[in-house]
Amino acid sequence: MKAGTMKFDETDLDLFRHVAEAGSITHGAARANMALTAASARIRTMEARLGVQLFDRKRHGVALSPAGRSMLAHARQLLAQADRLREEIGLFQDGTRGHVRLFANTNSYSSYLPSALAPFLLSYPSIDIRIAERPSEAIIALVADGTADIGIVAAETDLADLAAQAVATDRYVVICADGHRLARSRRLDFAAVLDHDFVAGPSHGLFAAKAQRLGKIIRIRVRMRDDSQVCRLVAAGVGIGIVPLSVAAPVQQALGLHLAELRDAWALRRMFACVRDRAALSRPAQALYSHLIAGSAAALPVPGITRSVSRASPAE
Numbered sequence: 593m594k595a596g597t598m599k600f601d602e603t604d605l606d607l608f609r610h611v612a613e614a615g616s617i618t619h620g621a622a623r624a625n626m627a628l629t630a631a632s633a634r635i636r637t638m639e640a641r642l643g644v645q646l647f648d649r650k651r652h653g654v655a656l657s658p659a660g661r662s663m664l665a666h667a668r669q670l671l672a673q674a675d676r677l678r679e680e681i682g683l684f685q686d687g688t689r690g691h692v693r694l695f696a697n698t699n700s701y702s703s704y705l706p707s708a709l710a711p712f713l714l715s716y717p718s719i720d721i722r723i724a725e726r727p728s729e730a731i732i733a734l735v736a737d738g739t740a741d742i743g744i745v746a747a748e749t750d751l752a753d754l755a756a757q758a759v760a761t762d763r764y765v766v767i768c769a770d771g772h773r774l775a776r777s778r779r780l781d782f783a784a785v786l787d788h789d790f791v792a793g794p795s796h797g798l799f800a801a802k803a804q805r806l807g808k809i810i811r812i813r814v815r816m817r818d819d820s821q822v823c824r825l826v827a828a829g830v831g832i833g834i835v836p837l838s839v840a841a842p843v844q845q846a847l848g849l850h851l852a853e854l855r856d857a858w859a860l861r862r863m864f865a866c867v868r869d870r871a872a873l874s875r876p877a878q879a880l881y882s883h884l885i886a887g888s889a890a891a892l893p894v895p896g897i898t899r900s901v902s903r904a905s906p907a908e
Contacts, residue, residue, distance in 0.1 A: 645660075692721050729749060786808045
């Protein structure tokens with residue numbers, strides 16, 4: 593069938609994207625808020641109009657055919673353009689409005705973004721932010737293919753061809769209960785803490801990889817979903833932990849935690865905001881990106897550990 597006779601609406605493209613990303617017509621239909629029979633019929637109609645098979649049907653789902661992979665790239669672009677069109681039209685109604693898709697790595701998600709986004713959301717009540725947490729490497733691909741408008745990633749991530757700007761700096765610190773024997777030290781090497789029991793948090797994969805390079809395995813008593821939970825269990829004496837300073841410092845005195853800086857170079861964590869093409873961003877996404885960059889001057893200095901350590905050894 594000739595390309596000129598193809599007719600797809602936004603609902604078709606949105607359904608196709610959901611099915612492709614879910615690997616299942618059933619789950620894709622649910623994400624698109626559509627009945628399974630209606631979704632199956634739409635997919636079959638799309639394939640008939642194109643004259644190609646978009647999906648390879650498998651026993652436990654579907655997989656994109658080569659034609660389907662090409663279709664997905666174009667569908668994402670068209671849907672993004674439709675979003676931008678709605679946002680541009682909204683400018684003529686009552687100011688900048690719309691939504692921004694923001695993907696962030698674990699560290700920035702838990703420590704940097706809450707304080708960075710609050711003033712923006714208050715200043716732009718008509719802009720909503722849809723946030724998802726992903727590893728830095730995955731975020732780069734999601735920004736590159738248009739799934740995410742803006743990504744927040746760690747400095748050591750390969751940014752490929754994306755435009756990026758440093759927006760914040762944080763530091764990993766060792767935390768322990770005030771009565772723990774490590775509480776004598778203000779600064780520690782990562783290798784020196786690996787013989788202790790750990791309360792693991794969301795960044796444990798990074799620490800496990802660093803330990804493996806040293807020929808060590810971290811002993812985990814329990815693994816928690818977020819760093820604030822790690823702080824509470826460490827304060828109770830369950831084990832030691834490694835968390836961002838921005839998470840530990842606000843609760844240090846209330847919980848009775850001791851903080852020691854990690855001397856290792858990788859413990860200093862710079863965060864970057866990245867986009868595929870700043871000029872091509874929607875107005876809401878441009879507003880958020882500009883806000884993050886404008887706040888970077890205040891965010892970049894690394895906060896210090898201000899609490900005195902009465903039991904600190906002279907060497908530290």
